[in-house]
Amino acid sequence: MLHIKLPVHLYIFIFFSTLCSYNFYWLLSAYAFSGQSVSIVVKRHWSNVIIFGIAVAGLIISLPHITSLLPVIGVGLILTLLYTIPLLPFKIFHIARRAGLLKTFLLALTWTFVTVYIPYKQAPTGNLTTLAMLFANRFLFMLMLCIIFDARDTNVDKIRGLQSLTTLIKPGTVQYIMVVIFAAYIVNGIPLRIYYDEPMQVIPLLITGIVTAMVYFFSLKKQGYFFYYFLVDGLMLFSALATYVASI
Incomplete structure (x- = not known):
């Protein structure tokens, strides 16, 4: 929406x-809570180790091309x-587990920082x-996704002694919080898009918000791997594609 032309190496990074x-988080989690040695964890989750290694190599290759962004990276x-x-x-x-x-806000903040602030620093525009x-607006969207994942992991987090928004707050109250976040996302997003003289962007904003609300509604019932890692995670790609299509 900022119409920033980003170098391909930043996308790769x-x-x-x-x-x-x-x-890295998945492997560390498997080691921290399985009680197994590092060698056993590596053997059992060798595919994650390989992907992690490929990802590190990709970072090393792309990083020299975006050295101006090293501070924000x-x-x-x-x-x-x-x-x-x-x-x-x-x-x-272990005190951090409490x-x-x-936990919930930090993950949403991290995703927002990477997808908004780092690209902005590549070519600052606006005020x-x-x-x-x-x-x-991006933080509110990411926060909704993080809460959906937190709700899925509530029982496991309680067993592991990890606290999150959904382990501390009753499900009914979490639903009210989601309504407030959704409303704030819409109220913040509409004037933002009008300010940028992008009234057509209101459409993908509303569609993304409604689809996210529907996904949250379905997440209240037990769902499988496909639902979370393709539908919920896929909402980030859906949001980007909807924004791009509306800009054509």
């Missing part, structure tokens, strides 16, 4: 950083590492007010 962080790396602290196999860090709401509105 974000793609591989996503693969890298996801598989460093901030993104710190946010990612903060999210993994509760999984570290040291008792001193961080509660921070800080509109950047803040765009950042807030």
Whole structure:
């Protein structure tokens, strides 16, 4: 929506950083809660190890082409590492497992930072007010997705001693929170798009919001792997495609 032309290496970097962080978190989680040695975890989850290695190689290859963004990339790396602290196999860090709401908000903040602020720093445009509105709009969208995943993991998180928004708050209250976030997402998004003289962008905003609300409604019942990793995660791609189509 900012009409920023980004270098292909930045797209490549974000793609591989996503693969890298996801598989790193997954492997660290498998090690932290399985009670197995590193070698056994590596053998059992060799495919994740291979993908992680490929992702690291992709990062190393693309990074020299976007050196001007190293400071903000460093901030993104710190946010990612903060999210993994509760999984570290040291008792001193176990207090982070009681961080509660921070877990949910930190993940939404990390995704927002990577998909909004890093591209913005590549070619700054507009003013800080509109950047803040765009950042807030993306954050609200990502927060809805994070809450959907948190709700799925509630029982497992309780067993593991991990706190999140859905382990601390009753399901009925979480639903009210989702309604408030959805309303804020729409109320923030419409004037933002009108300000950028992009009234057509209101359509993908509403469609993305409605589809996300529908996905949340279906998530209230037990769903499988496909639902979460293709439909819920796919909402990020859906949002991007809808925005792109409306800009043609």
